[in-house]
Amino acid sequence: MEAKQANLSILMFPWIGHGHVFPYLELAKNLSTHNFDIFFCSTAVNLSSVNDVLANTSSSVSIQLVELHLPSAPELPPCYHTTKNAPPHLLPKLHEAFQMSNSSFSDIITSLNPDMLIYDGFQPWAAKIASSLGIPAVHFATAGAVPYSFYFHSFISATSAFPYEEIYLRDYERKAYETMVFSDLGVKKNDLDSAIGHFTLSCDVVLVKTCRAIEGKYMDYLSVLCKKKLVPVGPLVTHSNSEEGKHAEIVEWLSQKNKFSTVFISFGSENYLSKDQMVEIAKGLEASDVNFIWVVRFPPGERVSIEEVVPKGFLDRVQDRGMILQGWAPQTQILAHPSTGAFLSHCGMSSIIESIYFGVPVIAMPLKLDQPFNARLVVEAGVGIEVKRDENGGFGGADVADAINKVIVKETGEDIRLKAAELSEKMKNEEEDAINEAADQLRRVCMEHKQQK
Template sequence: MEKEQAKFRILMFPYLSYSHVYPYFELAKRLSNRNFHIYFCSSAINLETIKKTMQKQSPTDSSIELVELNVPSLPQLPPDLHTTKNVPPNLTSALLQAFQMSRSSFCEIFNDLKPDLVIYDYFEPWVPKLASSLGVPSVYFSTVGAATFSYFHHLFTHGSVSAFPFKEIYLLEHEKNDVKARIEVEIEDADQDFADGMLRLSSEIVLIKGSKGFDEKHIDHLSVLCQKRIVPVGLLVHDSEGNEENSDILRWLSEKERFSTLFICFGSEYFLSKGQIQEIAKGLELCDVNFIWVVKFSVEDELVTLEEALPQGFLERVKGRGMVVNGWAPQAKILSNPSTGAFASHCGWSSVTESLYYSVPIIAMPIRYDQPINARLVVDAGIGVEVVKGQDSLFTGEELSKSISKIFMERTGEDIRSKTRKLSQKIKEEEEQELGEVAEQIMKLCLKNKKQELA
């Protein structure tokens, strides 16, 4: 009987953002099924959530070990805020600062585990430099889509996007300002290269969340720009909600007709102003469509009630056809429900890929960062429409209503639904092949390093 091949040990180190942690964890699960042993490193608060997910999904899996990163507790940043899910917007910079200060903890973890390969995230150029100094290969895994990186890398390389080959991808002036206004915290060991050198430092390949079936041309263009092989890992859709089949939300939704209900959610890390909440409510009243609307309040506004944030009498007027949820809803289960007909989303990359995976058309309402580019990608792919903003760069109820009508009332919606369904099917058919390619490329790097050690 042949001896089982020893597993290569992979250390995965995502940033503390929820939108990074879960794609990394999904990739960890898939790699653990392909003869890799995964060490998953993050803050205690993030690991608590991951641990609960593991207990629900695979309680006996020993191929993934959770490793706690010691993140310093700054006076304004106790341990329960060591995740972007909990931290208020005014402390985002403090969280990144604390993360940079955890470098010594990670170095100790690295030296103790002696991994065969490291998969690292944004804000961490010191990780591949540490790995390189010890002769260990490291691979950058981007949770941001290829279209975004392709657009900004082209801008960095050429100083302009006038020659960017995909004219359907663009940013308006106020969107460019939103990108420039990102938090200014010194990133340790950052290079003057694009993205602080994150792509250049990656060993031979770069992993990216996405699928060639969806954004192949942007993957190819990015590969040319950074002179690295870009390997898509698939959409990495996860269902971290557990067994919520008997929840009031899903019971209510299942009583609605097929494709009759709009789901509205702006992710776990963005909070609408009261003015934007009022405009969305106006848009929902202007059209006769069922809806589930998730409204989140920041820590500063946690004492605000739904009744105070919404127009007076709104909940009573939409009773029966609308459900407004304060804080949280099982997004994956809502999107996979046959009654859901569209997703009004801020177009964070995880939300876009999840909606596409479940064949749900998108009503794009991008706010900042990569979201406008994702929204234009959605429109270009024919899987959604974008809500036009007003002169003050804010959404209006009237324009939201028009977009809802396009999906639910007009022939346009049928065409978009058909394209979304076909694209989703194509991506699912390619999923195993793409994951196989990821595993093969990582295995090659590990084997190459072993040969060099023995030489």
């Protein structure tokens, strides 16, 4: 009879953005079923949301929440200690405050003395603190291998072209990318530690939220660049029985629509469209004459009605085939429904993975950060198309309608759906093995480190 493995403890420390906290939480839940005791560290406002999720999670999950204290500032009350709630103009201040939380984190990790730290890309200093205490640290990258390999290549082999021509940035995207990296994040062009320290400090392996079926060759190239073993952790899609029965009106509305007839439109929890962009999307939806569910969000603190950002009379004209939700929607439930035929998305990695996981083609409209890379990836994989843009990134209603029609209405959509279904099956087949392999690799790193002490 095989002996039961002893539990090891892991401190998980994500960046305080919604798109980082919840992939870390899903990984934490999975690892807790593989003989790991998890400490999960974030700000109080984030932990409140995490606690709501855990309240509807199996009692076998062992996760202890640990509060991170950010330096107090009048313009950053505790409710703003998450990128989801902070007004866009305060995000640089929030990033600065997070970097100043290292003393709070040092006290936490010293007190807990875990067997391992899993840390995010915004805080390589956390890995250094762990190392000073003799604790192995492993980086978990929530963005995929494509943007990271492109990013890594740009620092290490800046004079040569990226080896995969399907992945590129348009001029307006490159300018925004460089501004984000060198100005907003403060990365220094000739300082590899500030640029890629979160990879180089990782102990032997790097965990990545992806699957080989989607990003196999890019994982291999990134592994060569960073000289680490890349370990995919799978899609980390939330499976919650507690959602069943909720949002019944949305599910009922979808159930009255034909199979693959509805496009779902959402740009994530932290992306905000301009009024002009929303008007053009509305024009495209009206011109395409398809069913749709559109999630509309406005920046925190702005009081805007939906009527103010769509053409006059739009809501009346589409009331029988369109549903507009403000703020939030049960994304996985909508994507899993057979009536959903496409996802018009900003192409955040979590959204891309969820769409492919449920076999839903992607209509790509990337906005910033890693999103353009992810958009090129879905096009290369044959599971999506991009909305046509001008040289400044602008688009018109006709461009939106054309993209929707290619996926929902025209015969081209059938080929894209078949490829999305094939990739969905491959992703699901990898899912269990990926998390098992990740757990084995983390245990190996912990045990080897203990033996070296």
